Amino acid sequence: MIDFSLSPQQQIVREVAHQIAQTVLRPGSLQWDQQHRIPDEVLLQLSMLRGGFTQGEVPEEVGGEGEGVGAVPDRRHRSQANRIAVLGAEELAWGDASVLLSLPGPGLGGPPVRSMGTPEQRRRFFSVFQQPGLHYGAYALTEPGAGSDVAGIQTRCRKQGRYYLLSGRKCYITNGARADWVVVFATVDPALGRAGHRAFVVERGTPGFSVGKIERKMGLRASETAELIFEEARVPEENLLGGEEYYRGKEGFVGAMQTFDSTRPMVAAVGLGIARAAWEAARDFVRDHYLLSRPLPRYAQLAAQLAQDRRLLDAARLLCWRAAWMADEGLPNSKEASMAKAYAARVALRICAHAVDILGAHGLQTSQLVEKWYRDIKVFDIFEGTGQIQRIVISRRILREPPSF
Amino acid sequence: MHKAMISFALDDDQRLLQDTVRRFCREVLREQMRRHEQQGGLLPEVEQAFAELGLIDLELDEGLPHRTAALVHEELAWGDPGAAVALWTPHLCAGALRELGTPEQQARLLARLRRGPDQRYGRGAVAYAEGGPGQGATVAVPTRGGYVLSGTKRFVLHAPQAELTIVFAQLDGGCQGMGAFAIAGRPAADPQGSFRLGQRHELLGLRAAPAGELVLQEHLVPEEDRLRGGDDFCAAARRVFARAQLLTAARQVGLARAAYELALSYTQDRRAFGKPVAHFQAVAFALAEVHMEVESARWLLWQAAAEADAGRLDLALCAGAAAHACEAAFCAADWCVQLLGGAGFMEDFPAEKWLREAKALALVGGTPQLYEQIVAAQVLGQDPEGNPEGAGLPSPRLQPFLT
Ligand SMILES: Cc1cc2nc3c(=O)[nH]c(=O)nc-3n(C[C@H](O)[C@H](O)[C@H](O)COP(=O)(O)OP(=O)(O)OC[C@H]3O[C@@H](n4cnc5c(N)ncnc54)[C@H](O)[C@@H]3O)c2cc1C
Numbered sequence: 001m002i003d004f005s006l007s008p009q010q011q012i013v014r015e016v017a018h019q020i021a022q023t024v025l026r027p028g029s030l031q032w033d034q035q036h037r038i039p040d041e042v043l044l045q046l047s048m049l050r051g052g053f054t055q056g057e058v059p060e061e062v063g064g065e066g067e068g069v070g071a072v073p074d075r076r077h078r079s080q081a082n083r084i085a086v087l088g089a090e091e092l093a094w095g096d097a098s099v100l101l102s103l104p105g106p107g108l109g110g111p112p113v114r115s116m117g118t119p120e121q122r123r124r125f126f127s128v129f130q131q132p133g134l135h136y137g138a139y140a141l142t143e144p145g146a147g148s149d150v151a152g153i154q155t156r157c158r159k160q161g162r163y164y165l166l167s168g169r170k171c172y173i174t175n176g177a178r179a180d181w182v183v184v185f186a187t188v189d190p191a192l193g194r195a196g197h198r199a200f201v202v203e204r205g206t207p208g209f210s211v212g213k214i215e216r217k218m219g220l221r222a223s224e225t226a227e228l229i230f231e232e233a234r235v236p237e238e239n240l241l242g243g244e245e246y247y248r249g250k251e252g253f254v255g256a257m258q259t260f261d262s263t264r265p266m267v268a269a270v271g272l273g274i275a276r277a278a279w280e281a282a283r284d285f286v287r288d289h290y291l292l293s294r295p296l297p298r299y300a301q302l303a304a305q306l307a308q309d310r311r312l313l314d315a316a317r318l319l320c321w322r323a324a325w326m327a328d329e330g331l332p333n334s335k336e337a338s339m340a341k342a343y344a345a346r347v348a349l350r351i352c353a354h355a356v357d358i359l360g361a362h363g364l365q366t367s368q369l370v371e372k373w374y375r376d377i378k379v380f381d382i383f384e385g386t387g388q389i390q391r392i393v394i395s396r397r398i399l400r401e402p403p404s405f
Numbered sequence: 406m407h408k409a410m411i412s413f414a415l416d417d418d419q420r421l422l423q424d425t426v427r428r429f430c431r432e433v434l435r436e437q438m439r440r441h442e443q444q445g446g447l448l449p450e451v452e453q454a455f456a457e458l459g460l461i462d463l464e465l466d467e468g469l470p471h472r473t474a475a476l477v478h479e480e481l482a483w484g485d486p487g488a489a490v491a492l493w494t495p496h497l498c499a500g501a502l503r504e505l506g507t508p509e510q511q512a513r514l515l516a517r518l519r520r521g522p523d524q525r526y527g528r529g530a531v532a533y534a535e536g537g538p539g540q541g542a543t544v545a546v547p548t549r550g551g552y553v554l555s556g557t558k559r560f561v562l563h564a565p566q567a568e569l570t571i572v573f574a575q576l577d578g579g580c581q582g583m584g585a586f587a588i589a590g591r592p593a594a595d596p597q598g599s600f601r602l603g604q605r606h607e608l609l610g611l612r613a614a615p616a617g618e619l620v621l622q623e624h625l626v627p628e629e630d631r632l633r634g635g636d637d638f639c640a641a642a643r644r645v646f647a648r649a650q651l652l653t654a655a656r657q658v659g660l661a662r663a664a665y666e667l668a669l670s671y672t673q674d675r676r677a678f679g680k681p682v683a684h685f686q687a688v689a690f691a692l693a694e695v696h697m698e699v700e701s702a703r704w705l706l707w708q709a710a711a712e713a714d715a716g717r718l719d720l721a722l723c724a725g726a727a728a729h730a731c732e733a734a735f736c737a738a739d740w741c742v743q744l745l746g747g748a749g750f751m752e753d754f755p756a757e758k759w760l761r762e763a764k765a766l767a768l769v770g771g772t773p774q775l776y777e778q779i780v781a782a783q784v785l786g787q788d789p790e791g792n793p794e795g796a797g798l799p800s801p802r803l804q805p806f807l808t
Contacts, residue, residue, distance in 0.1 A: 001416050002472050004708045005409040005715065083411050287785050297785045300778075307780035311705070311725035318704035319697070321411050329414075343697050388690075395689035398696055400673055403684035 004321075009080060010087055017088040020046070021095025026369075029096040032222040033372055038102050043134055047104040082262060082324035086269040090317070093273025097376055098222035100270060105129055107175055109137030109183045111259040112199060116242040125201055128180050138179035139259070140170035140228055147172075148389050150185075150257075151194050155230060157186035162237050164200060166230040169212070172383075176226030177211040180204055183241065184230070194254075199241040208233035219375035257334075264337040264384055265323040268344035271380035272317055275348035278355035278373045279309055285359050302358065309351045316344040335397040342390035345381040352377040413704070415476070423476050425458065430484025438485045438755060441613040447491050452525060455492050461526050464499050465515055471648075471710035475655045479703070482659030486762040487613035489656055490769070494518065496563055497770065497808070498529025500648045501571050504641040505585050505632035514587050514630075517569040527568030531770075532558035532619050533808035543621060545574040545584055551627040552576075554586060557603060557620050561808065562769065564617040565602055567591060571632065572621070585632040585642070592619055599624040610758065610765035647720050649770035649808075650727035651713070654706045657730035657766050661699045664734070664741035664759045668692060671754075672744050688744060695737045702726070702733035721783035728776035734763040770808050 006014065024042065032038045092100045106113065106129065113125050128135050146152040155168025166186050176182060181203045187196040202209055212227030240246075283306055286296045297303050323340040326333035355370045356363040363370045381387045396402040415423065433451055434441075441447055455461075460477060463469055469477065481489035495518050502511050518527040535542050536557030543556025554574050564570070569589055576584040593601040603618025634641030669692055672683035682688050709722035738760040742749035749756040767773055 001412055001414060002419075002707050002711055003410055003412045004711050005411075007408065007410045010411065080410075283784055297781070303781035303785060304774070304777040306784060307725075307777040308728070310721070310780060310784055311729050314708070314722075314725060315701035315705050315729055318708060319701050322413055322700070322704060325411055325413050339693075339697050339700065342693075343701060391690045391693040392686075394693035394696060395683075398669060398692060399683055399689065401681075403680075403686075403689060405684075405686050405689070 004318075006087070007080065010084060013084050014087045014091055017091035018094070021091050021093075025092065025095025025099050029099075029369065030367070030372060032096070032098065034221075036216070036221045037224075038099055038222050040134060042099070043102060043104055046099070047134065079328045082265065082327040083321065085262075085266050086320050086324045089266050089269040090273040090276065090320075093270040094277045095273075096222075097270050097274050098220045100273075101174055101220065101223040104134045104136060106137035107179075108139035108259070108263055109179070109181065109201075111262055112139065112183045112241060113137070113201065115258055116199060116246060117201075118243055121201070121238075121241065125181055134178070136175045136179040138173055138175045138182040140173045140176065140182050140184045142170060142172050144169055144171050148386055151197075152190070153185055153187055153197070154190055155184065155186040156190075157188055157198050157200065157235075159237070164198075164235045164237060164240065166200065166202065166208070166233040166235055168230050170228040170230075172215065173226050173228055174383075175224055176228050177214060177224055182228065184228075186230075198247060200235050201239045201241060202230075202233060202235055203239070206233050206235060218378060219372070220379055221375075260384065261323075261332075261334050261337045262327050264341040264390075265320045265327070267380065267384045268316070268320045268323075268340040271344045271348040271377060272313065272320065274373050274377050274380075275313060275316075275344075275351040278352045278370055278377075279306070279313060281370050282306060282309075282351075282355040282358040285362070305354055305358075309347075309354055312347040313351065316340070316347040319343050335394055338385070338390040338393040341384060342387050342394065345387055345390075348377050348380055413707070419473060419476055422473065423480060426460075426477055426480040427483075429454065429458065430480055434481070434484030434488050438488070438758070439752070441485065441488050441491070442758065443612075445612050445615055447488060447613060449525075451488070452492065456520070456524070456526065461494060462520075464495050465518055468499060468503060471651060471713040472707065475651065475658075475706050475710045478652055478655035479659040479662070479706075482656035482766075483663045484659075485613070486656055486660045486759070486766060487611045489659070490562065490611050491614040493652075494526040494528045494563075496529040497531050497645065497649050497652070498569055498571060501531060501585075501645045502587075502632070504645050505571075505634040505638070506587070507633075510587070510629070510632065514569055514589065517589050528563045528566045530561050530563040530567035530570045530619075531808045532561045532564070532570055532572045534558060534560045536618070543572065543574040545576050545586065545626070547576075548625070551625055552584075552586065552631060554621040554624045554626055557618055559603075559618050560606065560616060560768075561619050562611075562614055562616045564592060564619050565605060565615045570619065572619070572626075574621075583642070584638070585634070586626045587630045587632055588624070588626060589630070598622075608765060610762035611769070643720060644718055646771060647718055647723040648713075650723045650776065651706065651710055653766055653770055654702070654709070654723075654726040654730035657727075657734035657763065658699065658703045658706055660759055660763055660766065661695075661702060661730070661734040661737035664737040664756065664763075665692075665695050665699050667754070667756060668695065668737075668741040668744045671748075675746075682744070691740050691744065695733075695740050698733035698736050702730040705729050721780045724771075724776040724779035724783075727771065728773045728780070731763070731767040731773045731776075734766065735760075738763040 028042060089100065113122060141150060143153050143155060145154055155166060157164045157166050181201050184200050184202045186198055188198060189196045208231045210229045212229045215225040217225060286302055286306060289296045319340040323333050323336040326336055352374045356374050359370055362368060365371060392405060433454055437448060437451060478489065481492060498518060499515060502514055506514065518529050520526050536559055540557055543554060543558060545552040545554050554572060568591060569587060572586045572588055573583055574586060575582045588600055595601060599622045601620050603620045605617040608616060672688055673681045675682050705726040709719065709726040712719050712722055741756045742760050745754060745756050748754055
């Protein structure tokens with residue numbers, strides 16, 4: 001049945017997430033951005049809420065609440081996890097997106113462990129999140145020489161006894177320095193292309209594994225982005241995700257890509273949360289201000305732009321919901337996930353720019369959130385696949401024979 | 406009971422209906438597209454075949470649910486936007502009578518739209534837009550037992566064949582002084598008639614659906630045919646136009662999908678520089694862009710329709726859906742012509758027709774500018790033009806064409 005009302009559970013997630021965003025995230029947002037970090041107390045406080053809105057991140061077998069984002073639902077027991085994730089993500093990002101990216105938990109590392117890992121691996125790597133304190137997972141695919149062209153990664157892995165030795169560098173890794181473990185993609189031989197790819201869970205403290213530079217960025221400054229260095233890092237063979245068996249054919253690469261089907265709609269929803277915040281600020285400004293003694297809404301162009309932006313925001317949200325709904329239903333959704341991500345990024349960038357325009361000089365002051373949102377939003381057209389890469393995914397899926405670009 | 410939940414799944418009845426209408430469109434409307442356009446009307450057997458689907462009866466009996474209507478009109482416009490308009494004989498009238506009329510008026514006037522002895526349904530028309538520059542608004546002057554209407558209405562779809570016309574005219578006071586009146590029976594062709602046809606319009610698109618001027622010359626409408634819209638005429642009129650927007654949105658989505666599909670298949674068959682033109686990134690990205698516009702327009706329409714079905718007709722959602730669909734349709738049709746190259750400009754392909762009709766549909770029952778104003782009025786809590794009563798209604802200054 002075509003329906004866009006929220007289930008009671010979806011409703012609760014949205015309300016709780018909004019409450020937190022309003023009372024905890026918004027008030028700290030500017031300060032954390034200036035300090036390039038979020039206080040541990042805040043993150044600890046938020047980690048207590050796991051099981052609420054990030055419900056389902058930790059699988060049942062280790063005491064979590066069951067199905068999470070990236071889980072493959074069976075056809076009878078339909079999941080709501082992806083829909084809940086996009087609803088929660090939009091609300092929290094409305095409060096502060098850096099905090100959302102810094103929430104303790106497996107983060108982007110969760111989906112590959114969940115979809116590629118053996119039951120034993122899932123138990124082992126997820127159990128850390130049941131322990132007190134701040135615990136993180138991370139996902140390391142990007143390298144200095146390979147971002148969009150994922151197949152071109154150069155980080156090498158070589159088997160030696162019961163270990164793999166990893167050599168290379170990963171860059172721009174979210175939560176990379178603070179992570180308990182990182183899912184690292186490496187290749188047995190770059191000449192093999194995708195077939196040579198392997199995914200490892202590399203734990204903190206692994207000999208030969210170190211953290212390089214922590215990036216300073218245009219936006220999302222309170223979120224940690226790190227360089228990771230592997231110098232013959234000794235990774236136990238049990239940490240090869242899925243075990244040797246998994247890598248017959250080109251599964252390794254497929255594994256890396258599948259992750260995106262559930263994370264892209266979520267990342268899109270994060271961008272929308274920021275955009276909605278900016279749109280609301282612009283709307284309030286227009287509603288409450290006068291120019292030359294005329295109320296701003298009388299300026300038809302301003303009013304029309306607000307109306308257009310609101311409609312584009314709604315449209316982008318529905319593309320997110322659609323992709324999330326398909327994931328929950330167990331339907332293949334790569335194209336829809338990319339559409340959600342590409343469209344949301346485009347719309348969100350436009351809305352944040354309009355908010356700065358509308359607030360005028362107010363909008364450019366660093367004491368203003370819109371200035372921050374404008375800086376934060378740009379990356380949404382870059383990470384998790386750039387806008388161009390999303391359009392490649394979409395067009396390859398709509399054409400009968402995929403083109404070679 | 407149905408459980409509330411974000412869902413994009415059609416139920417079985419909807420899927421069956423969609424398949425049926427789709428088949429009719431593929432086998433009939435697509436085949437007769439140019440013929441219908443050239444002769445400025447439908448073939449009787451096509452009207453007949455559509456009547457057999459029973460959709461018009463449903464609309465007259467209880468009104469198609471909004472989601473069902475969204476699916477049906479998307480398909481029909483996919484088949485042929487012009488024929489889609491011409492086939493839908495009740496036009497906006499059934500919904501308008503339900504909102505504006507008393508139960509007695511509904512029963513009496515809806516009968517005009519039912520199937521007659523000749524097996525054809527009566528056509529409905531809505532006359533909103535006023536006559537040309539210099540001509541004043543159509544006025545309704547109260548008189549004993551009714552109202553005397555005078556003025557010229559332009560751009561009235563179905564005017565030449567209407568069996569029932571709902572005319573908006575200026576009264577004093579109230580919601581911008583506006584009132585609605587039902588006129589039963591065809592406008593006279595005779596130049597002396599008090600309710601008669603004026604000039605017939607030659608249209609840029611939608612030529613399968615005739616449109617024309619209606620002239621009212623001291624035409625008497627009895628009191629019993631004034632549509633008062635219950636307690637709040639303004640609110641009821643807003644809902645009538647909101648439904649018109651959903652109809653436009655559905656048609657634009659159908660048109661957009663048709664154009665997208667043609668562009669997608671043509672560019673994969675057409676080769677240049679040794680490969681299908683779709684395999685050039687500039688072309689492929691354009692296709693991806695159009696696909697996103699079409700899909701997002703459909704989901705906005707569905708959301709507005711689902712809310713309306715749940716008894717929460719939302720003016721901003723309806724207007725937003727219409728504005729978005731108009732943009733999507735124009736984008737899709739424009740790219741379709743562009744990606745077909747010279748062939749896109751020829752009448753051998755429907756691309757050029759869709760481009761014309763995307764424009765025409767953006768003028769039926771409202772314009773994207775009007776839709777944006779409605780959304781703005783809702784989100785800002787005031788009409789941008791500063792008229793508190795007018796928010797959400799087409800103002801006399803910003804008229805919907807082709808109603
Ligand atoms: C804040 C932040 C956090 C991040 N977090 C992570 C993380 O946790 N884990 C991780 O693995 N990575 C992460 N990344 C990296 C991110 O995923 C990459 O930056 C992104 O995939 C783009 O790669 P690139 O920067 O190498 O750009 P490049 O691949 O060098 O692209 C440069 C330009 O070329 C365009 N381009 C490339 N190929 C094509 C083509 N075939 N056709 C048309 N245009 C093309 C791109 O769209 C782009 O505009 C993060 C990045 C940022 C900024």
